[in-house]
Amino acid sequence: VKTPIVILNFKTYLESSGEKALELAKTLESVSYESGITMAVAPQTADIFRINDETNIPILAQHIDPISPGGHTGSNLLECLVEAGINGTLINHSEIQMKLADIDKIIKGSKSRDIFSVVCTNNIESSRAAATLNPEFVAVEPPELIGSGVPVSQAEPEVVEGTVNEVKRINKNIDVLCGAGISTGDDMEAAIELGASGVLLASGIVLAKDPKEALLDLVSKV
Ligand code: G3P
Secondary structure: OOOOEEEEEOOOOHHHOOHHHHHHHHHHHHHHHHHOOEEEEEOOHHHHHHHHHHOOOOEEEOOOOOOOOOOOOOOOOHHHHHHHOOOEEEEOOOOOOOOHHHHHHHHHHHHHOOOEEEEEEOOHHHHHHHHOOOOOEEEEOOHHHOOOOOOHHHHOHHHHHHHHHHHHHHOOOOEEEEEOOOOOHHHHHHHHHOOOOEEEEOHHHHOOOOHHHHHHHHOOOO
16 A cells, blocks of 8 residues: 555545445545545445445445354444445544454454455554554554544644554554644654654544545645
């Protein structure tokens, strides 16, 4: 995956659901093309197939359940998501945390199907633990800053820097992303200066009056 990268988590906002999810994915695709910055989307499960059908943007699942095929009503099965068109997955987002053994299972399953994994973490210590499992990305997001509009790169730069140092010490091939409160070009520039390979963000773009404008601003300084 070419970095720097912007990953937009669609979460379950109405502004990024259904028809609007497709529209937003197309907007990211065009801004990525115009700016030359890699962009990927993490829509809800029900929107993955259609976005894959109608765009070429890389798609991540928001969550995969640590299950095997069979009787698990209501779960997200890795094999089915891969067929629907995902290129990667978020794992262990603060809003749907997982056990270490389950994170490991999803990372290994992802590798065996050639999709990349982005393990979300809440601090330096959990980032260190995540790095030992060897995902392609670790994305650190202090939970108290998620959705706050206060950027992690400004409020807790030591967490971003500390995560980069620890993760790279364990495996220099793992890229570190940061997220929580990121929305502007200054925020992304600061993240890169702290050693991050990109950002994972949501509300600053999804809820923006003009998401295209917001995305162009986000990548204006890299
Ligand atoms: O996954 C990204 C997210 O948790 C950060 O959310 O709204 O602070 O950009 P937000």
